[in-house]
Every structure is written in C-alpha cells, then in structure tokens.
Amino acid sequence: MNGVNALAAVVRSGGFAAAARSLNVSQPGVSRAVARLEARVGVRLLERTTRSVSLTDEGRRFYETIGPALTALEDAASSLAEGKVTVRGRLRVNIDPYFSQLILGPQLSGFMKEYPELKVDLITRESLGDLVADGYDLGIRFCDPRPSSLVGRRLLDSRILTVASPSYLKKHGHPSHPQELTVNKQHRMIDFRDPETGRAFEWVFRKGRKEIKIETESQLLLTDVATMHAVCLAGYGIAQVLDLGVEAYLASGRLVSLFPDWQDERFPLYAFYPSRQYLPPKTRAFLEFLYSTVLASHLNTSGGRSETATRATSKSYRSKAQESDE
Secondary structure (H helix, E strand, C coil), X not given: CCHHHHHHHHHHHXXXXXXXXXXXXXXXXXXXXXHHHHHHXXXXXXXXXXXXXXXXXXXXXXXXXXXXXXXHHHHHHHHHHHCCCCCCEEEEEEECHHHHHHHHHHHHHHHHHHCCCEEEEEEECCCCCCCCCCCCCEEEXXXXXXXXXXXXXXXXXXXXXXXXXXXXXXXXXXXXXCCHHHHCCCCCEEEEECCCCCCECCEEEEECCEEEEECCCCCEEECCHHHHHHHHHCCCCEEEEECCCCHHHHHHCCCEECCCCCCCCEEEEEEEECCCCCCCHHHHHHHHHHHHHHHHHHHHHHCCCCHHHHHHHHHHHHHHHCCCCC
16 A cells, blocks of 8 residues: 555554555555555654644654645546546635726626535735645736746736826826926825735836836835725826726826827736646636636736737636646
C-alpha cells in the first residue's frame, strides 16, 4: 500500500481504524504503510496515543504539500472513471473585493446553477496573502505579479483613466496636460492605497512611448474603490480609476475623462493558483466561467471588441487552461 495514501486516509478519517475501513485494508496494514513512509522521509509524521492520532509539525507541513496533489490525482482518476469531468467538492477563492462586487456577483448565479455539486467559498480580501497556507484553490487579483511558485494567468488588462466630476471641473478648471496636476496646486488628487505595499499607487500617464510620473502629495488616501468613486462623483477631487466599472459614469457624463490622449497605462487582472501539473476540474471550470462569461462581457462592452473575436479568445483561453502548467 502507498504510504502517502495511507497517511492521507488517516488524516481525513481521524484514525487508523477508520482509515483501514475507507481503504478496505487491515488496520495493521495502514500502520505499516505509514511507518515505512516515516522511515523513508526520516521524520515522525504522526503522534500516536491510545486515544487519538494527530499530525506532528513536520507531518502537517508534509501533508499541506501533498494534499493538493492528492486531490488533483483523485479528481483526475474520477474523471477518467466516469468518462467525463465532474465539477464538485468545495472551491475556495481569494478574490478582489471590487471585482467580486461589481463584475462577478451579478453573474455568479449562472455558474452555481451549472454546477450543483460544487460548493464555492468566495472570500474577499485586500491582498493575496499566502494562497497555499491559507487553503485557497484560486486567487483573483488586480496586480503586477511578483516572483513566486504560483501559476499566474492574465485575465485582462484594464485601462487607467484620470477622471473628475463636472462640478469639480467647473470650480477648479479642466487641466489640459498631466503635468498641470503638480504645477497647478489648485487641483486636489485622491490617492488609492496599494494593499501589497501600504503606500499610495503611483500616478503614471502613458501615450505611446511617452511616460509621465507625478507626485500627488494627496490629503486623502483611500482603500475602497466604491468610496473613491463616491468621493470623486461628489466633486472633491481628481482620481485615477480602472475603466472597469466606470463606463456608466462616463457615458452619463457624471465623470469626465481628463486626458483621453494619455490612456495607455494599464493594470492587469490575474488568476493565481498553486503550481502543479494537473488543474482540478472545479478550478478550470471557474476560470473558464470568469473568462468566457464575465470578462468577455466586459471586453465586448468597454473594449470595442467584436463578439467573434471574444469567442475566439475565450476558446484559446480554455485550451490553454487544459494544458499542463509549466
């Protein structure tokens, strides 16, 4: 018997006797398999008493490492046995609050109806944190990826727009160039805090190969996008926002894009998941839903892309999601 499978059965069932029943083998057989595994790795993985069995610190770290791989293998074996992919179990997603509220939430019911055997935990957090240690299957985050062991897939790029309300512009004037924001001290900027660094995001303007960076020295620093929108709409100051979610404000004239010639700065939305060769069906299904349903809809409405182009991109993405991760 495989010692890794025996250890996993003991952990999941809470003891050797229950593990033996789940594996349909003898209890001594399970005990010997775990003992051989401990001898092979050179550490004690389980603390055994007459009343209970628990993981040692080393055993817990070992199990956290093998757990995702075992789940993936079980999903793969189940799919082969059934002749199709069954999306089930529990999917835990660490997700950006703004994306969850604005883009994902309104369309989530369709995904849940399509996969009735799947339970989904959507946890909104400011930062990605330690995806594996915190027990997440997937992370959805607006960010520039940093070096890590995680697999990162770019879902889309959102343009950065510099906006203000008509009431603000009536009172303070309409700047004609980004550099006027620092030269002319009459303008008020609204900063947004980078959850990874704790500092305000840098204001960057791009037009082709030209780039301008400015120091805002803002009086107001925010951590919530909805609040930033509200403050800007109320006429307090100028903000840099993602075009994702402000389309209606721009179309109605409640917000004005100040520098339409300087809109080449973009910010990516990424999906992150633990690096392993087999992507579980539940994770793949959610990624396909994000791209083909939620994000494709945004690309069609705000990016000017044709339906045919969006379908082609979606098909390409699904094909990539089925490939083994490097």
